[in-house]
């Protein structure tokens with residue numbers, strides 16, 4: 001057993017759970033095995049969680065299945081009231097949830113508090129949407145018959161979530177499912193389980209019945225195999241890399257599960273000559289360096305038209321160099337650590353490759369003097385199209401600038417990727433806004449905006465960035481089945 005660092009200074013220490021929630025009980029792994037969780041800023045162990053295997057995972061699925069009939073039978077309004085209480089409890093405990101998140105994921109406290117509000121907004125949104133899972137009455141095609149279309153919950157779902165948004169990626173999946181009467185098993189990333197477990201504590205306090213939401217931890221191969229292969233699970237919602245998404249899709253195919261896949265990105269950020277330069281710089285900073293560049297919608301390639309390239313590069317580099325790098329709990333810090341050493345190595349690989357191919361560093365370019373997982377916010381200029389950073393998602397604080405001459409060239413470069421999640425462009429030309437927005441092969445497009453994620457709009461990608469949509473009214477359909485009922489013998 002590794003000696004954890006001092007307990008987190010929480011207002012409510014009971015939110016910090018080193019156990020899994022199954023059927024309303026907080027339990028250990030049958031083997032007693034645990035997995036340590038480290039603070040990415042310090043390397044210290046902040047705690048440990050059970051290492052569930054397939055048997056424990058199966059028990060969690062069975063708990064969700066046992067809770068399903070009664071939860072489904074509740075009125076949508078009754079489920080809504082419980083979700084509304086969970087929303088209010090998340091906001092009331094935002095400081096503790098944020099501190100737990102920063103301690104296990106590293107993001108600055110201000111960003112963590114922002115994520116808690118963002119995560120809670122999905123609970124608030126779907127507490128209402130669940131009451132609007134409308135069916136249809138279709139004009140009959142023959143006398144004596146009525147045609148009904150019913151919307152029904154898909155059943156037991158599994159959610160496998162990443163480390164970069166430890167709260168929002170949980171609630172963006174769980175809230176719609178619970179709202180329509182599904183029950184589920186959540187398996188958060190091994191690096192960031194405590195935020196999810198704290199949400200589990202609040203869900204109990206909100207009145208969520210035992211077994212409706214189960215939260216498990218354990219090696220991904222074993223827990224994932226059971227969640228994707230067990231026929232009692234009718235739906236898998238996954239957020240993470242495209243590589244893992246493809247593995248999970250294959251595993252789910254054997255029992256023909258419904259799936260929602262929010263996968264990798266490679267977002268182009270296009271700046272046209274006619275853009276508001278300061279707005280474009282602000283948008284690029286927000287999009288690129290959010291969560292230290294560790295979001296799937298971060299600008300990954302910044303395409304700048306020749307006429308303003310140098311001016312944009314200079315302004316962006318000044319803004320990047322002004323950021324404060326350090327532990328997320330330190331006042332004024334705007335860039336936390338990367339999640340682990342592998343992430344630092346990937347950033348260094350992308351920078352080294354670009355420089356070897358002729359790019360130049362405008363600011364940053366190396367590990368931060370604070371050491372560990374800290375890295376200097378970096379701007380590279382004149383990066384060639386052949387560089388790895390053009391085709392691969394960096395998932396770190398590196399802004400590579402690529403030149404282009406014409407609108408057509410910008411669109412071609414932007415679409416030259418198997419990914420299609422988010423894209424951004426800055427222009428003041430209305431015609432160009434529509435031409436480019438319609439030509440970009442992406443599920444999410446920001447025009448003169450660098451941060452566009454919200455619970456009210458559909459989030460999801462084209463091509464190898466995923467399947468399905470989360471948030472908005474569209475997010476509810478991911479947890480509903482459509483049943484056509486033909487009623488005959490009515491006479492008229």
Ligand SMILES: NC(=O)C1=CN([C@@H]2O[C@H](COP(=O)(O)OP(=O)(O)OC[C@H]3O[C@@H](n4cnc5c(N)ncnc54)[C@H](OP(=O)(O)O)[C@@H]3O)[C@@H](O)[C@H]2O)C=CC1
Nearest residue numbers: 161162163188189190220224240241244262263264265296
């Ligand atoms: N589209 C989106 O919204 C997002 C996409 N991503 C993409 O993911 C990558 C980085 O995030 P990262 O979390 O490392 O992504 P991963 O895909 O490695 O991990 C995501 C989750 O999947 C789990 N997992 C990994 N392998 C398996 C498996 N074989 N069976 C079951 N579960 C598995 C992980 O568990 P474990 O805890 O053991 O690692 C984690 O909980 C980037 O490419 C990024 O673009 C990330 C976040 C959001």
Ligand SMILES: O=C(O)[C@H](O)CS(=O)(=O)O
Nearest residue numbers: 164165294295296297453
């Ligand atoms: O996992 C992610 O990167 C998130 O989906 C991005 S966002 O929804 O928080 O913008």
